[in-house]
Amino acid sequence: MNTLHIYAQDGPHDDAYIVGDHNSLVKLRDAINNLLGANNFCPTKNVKAEMMASDGEGYDLHIILSEDENDKLSLPYTNELFEDQGEGAIWPWSLIKGKQAK
Numbered sequence: 001m002n003t004l005h006i007y008a009q010d011g012p013h014d015d016a017y018i019v020g021d022h023n024s025l026v027k028l029r030d031a032i033n034n035l036l037g038a039n040n041f042c043p044t045k046n047v048k049a050e051m052m053a054s055d056g057e058g059y060d061l062h063i064i065l066s067e068d069e070n071d072k073l074s075l076p077y078t079n080e081l082f083e084d085q086g087e088g089a090i091w092p093w094s095l096i097k098g099k100q101a102k
Contacts, residue, residue, distance in 0.1 A: 002021060003052055004051040004053075005020065006018050008076055008078050011077050012077065012082060028063075031048075036065070046096050049061045062096060064096065074090060
């Protein structure tokens, strides 16, 4: 079915998980290899891989190379208690040219 699930951290020090079947993990690997090999480590570049959850719903997975802004990136936690309220925090979608804010 080519499924890939990404489970984010709920809060600091929690584990994160990427779980997928063979084909989806190969697709993820190929997208990362494409990003690192094709873009010469330029932090404004990204790749998109079409993935699917086990319920059959598709989604786009954006993989972004960011080396300069990492200390300003918004926190990735899903629990509201740890949600990033920092002024000037950079959200991942803002690193993709032409992508609208959420």
